[in-house]
Amino acid sequence: MRDLTATMTGFARTLRAAGVAADHERTQNLLRAAGHLDVTDRDAVYWAGRLTLCSGPDDLPRYDRCFAAYFGGERPRAGRTAPPVVTVTRHTVSLDAAGPREAGDDEALPATASRTEVLRQRDVARMTPAELAEVQRLLSILRMRRESRRSRRFAPAHRGRLDARRTIRETLRRGGETSRLRRRRHRVRPRRVVLLVDVSGSMAPYADTLLRFAHVLVRCEPRATEVFSVGTRLTRVTAELRHRDAGTAMREVSAAIPDWSGGTRLGEELKEFIDRGSGARGAIVVIASDGWERGDPSLLGRQMARLSRLAHRVIWVNPHKGQEGYQPLTGGMRAALPYVGAFVAGHSLAAFEELAERLSHA
Incomplete structure (x- = not known):
């Protein structure tokens, strides 16, 4: 029952990130319904979730996409006869692809969902290429709502x-x-969002995923989103991220950024960003960095104070915050934190879903 609750709650969080109003009350209704169902019956789970979590016709396409991505496979079709009950003998899931497949593996709903839930919580820096590709696919279906002004x-x-x-x-x-x-x-x-992504060497394991998150932001609101890379220089990459295909967009971004895996001069880059009027006034400014400042931390502190007066809200995303026992001890983070409205992690799919939720209520 504990695994079932975690699976269904994770599915509801995925729906909320995609724009479906699957609130706490609807999630509880789904859990009560699941308690009377055979959870290995894929059709039963699909219709239970659709009837309890969707509030109108506009939610149905999003629900179908999220159901297929979360549980795997295509959307079940309603038939005249009830589908046969599949008995699942596999109760655990392994993230390794090795091992023979048994008959009925495609219908192992709890195992598939548990695997997705595990991936949601894992650090992207420690994933295999196959796991990272799956997380990027789930990230691409996020439909982020934006606070209105x-x-x-x-x-x-x-x-x-x-x-x-x-x-x-x-x-x-x-x-x-x-x-x-x-x-x-x-x-x-929609309120404008400006995203500054640190592409220095210390952020190399996370920069690609952060830029893919930025791609989803730009796709959702192309006229109200600006993206810059920061390292040893400030580079605007909004135009490159407007490509519909994520792979094409990332290739264009890679070619446009001249300082991949270099040093970090956050204070100087932030000063340039503010001085040239890059749209911080009244916007939600998201800075994605670990705070390893090669320059003077006091300069970063002064520029953060300026930014906090201009922006509607400042959100700092640090992938290391998701690690157990993390303390903001670097000079850059200590100088910036007094002027940050929200300090969040950015190391996993679940952390990106939390960030998307914050952007909708910032």
């Missing part, structure tokens, strides 16, 4: 303040007769 521009509306200009123009077109009062309200737009 009120724009200065107005749009026509049924309710709101009086739009005198439109009302007068319509009155003149009707020969001076006022038929109705026109109204307007402020437009609502």
